[in-house]
Amino acid sequence: MSLDTVAIAEENPNSVQPFAELGLKEDEYARIKTILGRRPTSSELAMYSVMWSEHCSYKSSKVHLKQFGEKAVKSAALLVGIGENAGVVDIGQNYAVTFKIESHNHPSFIEPYQGAATGIGGIVRDILTMGARPIAVMDPLRFGLADAPDTRRLLPGIVAGIGGYGNCLGLPNIGGEIVFDESYAGNPLVNALCVGVMKHEDIKLATAHGAGNLVVLFGAKTGGDGIGGVSVLASETFNSAKPTKRPSVQVGDPFAEKVLIECCLEIFKADLVIGIQDLGGAGLSCATSELASAGSGGMDIQLEKVPLRDPTLSPEEILMSESQERMCAVVEPAKIKHFMAICKKWDVTATVIGEVTTGERLHITFNGQLIVDVPPRTVAHDGPVYNRPIMKPSYIDKLAESTFTVPLPTAADEVKAAVLKLIASPNIADKSWVTSQFDKYVQGNTVLAQPEDSGLVRIDEETHLGVAISTDANARWSYLNPYEGAKLALAESCRNIATSGAKPLAVTNCLNFGSPEDPEVMWQFAETVRGLADACLELGLPITGGNVSFYNQTGSVAILPTPVIGVLGVIQDVRERTPMGIPAADLDLYLIGKYNGNLSGSEWAYLHGEIGNSAPVANLEMEKRLVDFLLSGQSIFESAHDVSNGGLAATLVESVLKNKIGARIELNDVANALFSETPGRVLVAIAQNKTNDIAKLAVKYQIPIYKIGTTGGTNLEINQAVISIEELSKAHTETFPRLFG
Amino acid sequence: MAKIIVEVMLKPEILDPQGQAVASALPRLGFTSLKAATSVRQGKRFEIEIQGDPTPTQLAEAEQAAQSLLSNPVIETYIVKVEK
Secondary structure (H helix, E strand, C coil): CCCCCHHHHHHCCCCCCCCCCCCCCHHHHHHHHHHHCCCCCHHHHHHHHHHCCHHHHCCCCHHHHHHHHHCCCCCCCEEECECECCEEEEEECCEEEEEEEEECHHHHHHCHHHHHHHHHHHHHHHHHHCCCEEEEEEEEEEECCCCCHHHHHHHHHHHHHHHHHHHHHCCCEEEEEEEECHHHCCCCEEEEEEEEEEEHHHCCCCCCCCCCCEEEEEECCECCCCCCHHHHHHHCCECCCCCCCCCCCCCCCHHHHHHHHHHHHHHHHCCCCCEEEECECEHHHHHHHHHHHHCCCEEEEEHHHCCECCCCCCHHHHHHCCCCCEEEEEECHHHHHHHHHHHHHCCCCEEEEEEEECCCCEEEEECCEEEEEECHHHHHCCCCCCCCCCCCCHHHHHHHHCCCCCCCCCCHHHHHHHHHHHHHCCCCCCCHHHHCCCCCCCCCCEEECCCCCCEEEECCCCCCCEEEEEEECCHHHHHHCHHHHHHHHHHHHHHHHHHCCCEEEEEEEEEECCCCCCHHHHHHHHHHHHHHHHHHHHHCCCEEEEEEECCCEECCEECCCEEEEEEEEEECCHHHCCCCCCCCCCEEEEEECCCCCCCCCCHHHHHCCCCCCCCCCCCHHHHHHHHHHHHHCCCCEEEEEECCCCHHHHHHHHHHHHHCCCEEECCCCHHHHHHCCCCCCEEEEEEHHHHHHHHHHHHHHCCCEEEEEEECCCEEEECCEEEEHHHHHHHHHHHHHHHHC | CEEEEEEEEECCCCCCHHHHHHHHHHHHCCCHHHHHCCCCCCCEEEEEEECCCCCHHHHHHHHHHHHHHHCCCCCEEEEEEEEC
16 A cells, blocks of 8 residues: 655545545544645544544533533642643642543443453553552443343453453552443443552653654554554444444553553653653554644654554554553653663663654654644644534433332331342442452552442551542433432542541542433433532532543443542541441441432332432532531541442441441331432441530531441341341342352 | 364454563573564464264354354454364
């Protein structure tokens, strides 16, 4: 195949180009021509197509996401905000923390192990790029029905991939979620979160300035991995009628990534880079255009210098390749020798592939021939922006007017059977089968991990400063009311952080939705973003970044709107954290917060095939007081556990099973009290001589508290229903091994 | 007694980290003449022993097993052959 150069493009303006196959619309193609004043070369077309895809350009979501900036509170803690590879937050003692969550949904559907593994690899490099040492990962997952054959294919592969990659890197996996719902059949959600830590002065940005500075590509060699993957994998819907697309799958090499992490950290320590960017989706196209447009503007790249694993790759393919474990840095010429020496020490291939120029264009040559000549901003940032039509889905009002009934247990034996049924259901059942495949404690700083309310990691071994992370989403509430659903997810995530004893500090998000071309999906998305932005404003928390994953749908059926919200919290002394499990007998159990009988969106309703009619309305003012209540009361709480999925029933069982210490509970209106998932509630255990303290706190923060029982014994007794710990344990732990073992 | 052999290899365009590790270990461990090896690819081989010569049904089923069980068709290729 002959090389399509800029000169040829000028001579043959009318050559037919496969823009549609590359995912570009006709008007987008026309716009490229206007920008360049000629037709693009095939390499330019490749770059634009991949950078203007939904996945890279956020073209459907941009108009909504800007609310995160506009409504945001000014937070002194926010050191780096949205727009960089990941946001950075000040946690005190000169430490800064960066965290971010991303989706790797579509690649994980195609090849579960490698898709999930490279999802971890990608988010870890994002964190590394900020100058931070990655310290922990988390992974919220969604699957179709637990007993569906496709789930049996996907779940073990995805779990093994996350474990395989994360364990090899030596990163503890401290939490996440696993939720099953038929809407995720064929559209599993694999979100990955990474958190990293650094000192304030070590923050690095993705920028290229200073003419004459060198552009260095380092890490793995470039192969044919995931060519076009970013647009093909992330921007098109799978159609079961057509044969499944089998694009070149990216294969991760965690050991190469581990070496790359240590190599980068040594390079950062020696202060050798001006700017740095990882190569993820859209590979070199993305790295070069983003680095150049964030800097002074000009960059020359000699593409033939890129070390190749597959020498037959064309320049277009080199630009689009998504080979893993690669980084791109801008280095001053005076420091290049030192830079190369560190790379050599770590056995990392590093090659100077170009330099920063005084111009304003990104020039890419291949063996001396000019194949790309573009203003980098037009590739990286000035992509198309769509204000897509939105329409409130008709199902919402229809459901709102509907009534639903689910059977509610009353007699003691019915209550017992109902609790056992609930805790054995896949969404509530014990997830150790999954989490035991992950290394939770490597590095020795993990203080809390799954199934605790939040993951908690020690940052400083002398002061015991630590951070807590939690991710949450209740997609059924989002389906009933996406605005409230987003607010509730943020509230729950904050509550989880505070329940563990940490103070919520910053928010990240991964918004998983169906096709943006469907006005009803777009409405769900717009409402979600509006809800999240409003909630962050009300809670006074900055959004540090996020990720949007669209096209999670099969045919015309979209997934439930699934905004996964991650909250980062800080705890001054990790030894003061509050665990979820009841630690001793003869403690008083208090339910903090009031419930109502609305079972909409609850697990109990879902078990009976009902979604309900209305989501709860988030009361963030109260949630804020609740957070303050929890933080103030930390020293008197022996244990604390959030009430969410599965209601008080699930919370009680998890609290009892953790240390196998029973409890005796008295409840009025027992079924609603057990199964309602009214937000804003926490179960706490306190010593019996602390009654006055908790009562004072309740008055101070105007939080209703109810003494519902005491701890001890070998049973969970709810009114007259007596369930032994063995029965609970059996029901709770047998589900996953039975389904996937 | 014959054997139906199924050989599974990663597709050529797919990264093979294990093969790469072997390639870089060879010269380091004294196999210096293999330093020139441009690449090492690692795969797996299954030997299915049967009585007598394989029937067409057995071969067809071996082929099916190779495709659906023994290999991951997304990232691997396979060949089925008979050894006596």
